[in-house]
Amino acid sequence: MPYKKSTSANRGMTVVYSGNSSVTVKKDGTLAWRNNNPGNLVCGSFSESHGAIGCNKSKAVFPDIETGRKAQTSLLKTRRYQSSTIAGAIEQYAPPNQNPTEKYIQYVTKKTGMSRDRKLGGMTPQEFDRFTGAIRRYENLTPGTEITLPRGGSSQGASSDRTLKRVGDMVYRIEKGRVVGSFICNGRKK
Numbered sequence: 001m002p003y004k005k006s007t008s009a010n011r012g013m014t015v016v017y018s019g020n021s022s023v024t025v026k027k028d029g030t031l032a033w034r035n036n037n038p039g040n041l042v043c044g045s046f047s048e049s050h051g052a053i054g055c056n057k058s059k060a061v062f063p064d065i066e067t068g069r070k071a072q073t074s075l076l077k078t079r080r081y082q083s084s085t086i087a088g089a090i091e092q093y094a095p096p097n098q099n100p101t102e103k104y105i106q107y108v109t110k111k112t113g114m115s116r117d118r119k120l121g122g123m124t125p126q127e128f129d130r131f132t133g134a135i136r137r138y139e140n141l142t143p144g145t146e147i148t149l150p151r152g153g154s155s156q157g158a159s160s161d162r163t164l165k166r167v168g169d170m171v172y173r174i175e176k177g178r179v180v181g182s183f184i185c186n187g188r189k190k
C-alpha cells in the first residue's frame with residue numbers, strides 16, 4: 001500500500017492520498033471512487049481496523065480499492081450480518097433515515113436473483129460475491145480525475161518542497177507533498 005494518509009479538500013470533492021514517494025489527487029467522480037471505498041463504509045473503529053487511512057464526508061477512505069473491498073466483505077461476514085436476511089442486512093447497512101432502503105433492497109434482489117428473505121449466512125460463495133457486487137454497483141464507483149504527482153523535495157530546504165503542476169487547464173500548488181491549492185489556467189498561445 002503506497003498511501004499512508006489522506007486529506008479531503010474542496011468540501012470533499014477532492015481527496016489527496018500521500019505516501020513516501022508520491023501524492024495522488026482524486027477529484028470529481030463519486031464519493032465511493034474518491035475514497036477507494038466501493039461499499040461506502042462509514043468512518044469508525046471497524047473501518048480503521050480494516051485499513052482506513054482517513055475520513056471524507058463521514059465515509060472511510062482506504063489506501064486502494066482492494067483494501068476497501070476487503071473491508072466491505074469483512075463487515076458483511078460478521079455475525080450481525082450473517083444472521084440477517086438480504087432485507088435485514090440492507091436495512092442495517094443503509095438505514096432508512098439516511099437512504100432509500102426499500103429501493104436499495106429491490107435493486108440488490110433484482111441484480112442477485114435472490115429473495116429478500118435469503119439469509120446471508122446460507123449463501124454459497126458465488127451468491128455472496130453476487131450480493132457484495134450488487135451493493136458495490138448500487139454504491140456507484142464512477143471515476144473522476146486522478147493525478148499522481150511525485151512527492152516534492154528532499155532535505156534541500158523549503159523551496160524544493162514547493163511546486164506547481166499543470167494537468168490540462170488545472171494547475172495544482174503542492175507544498176511538502178500536499179496539494180494546498182489549485183486554479184484553472186486557460187493560457188492559450190496566440
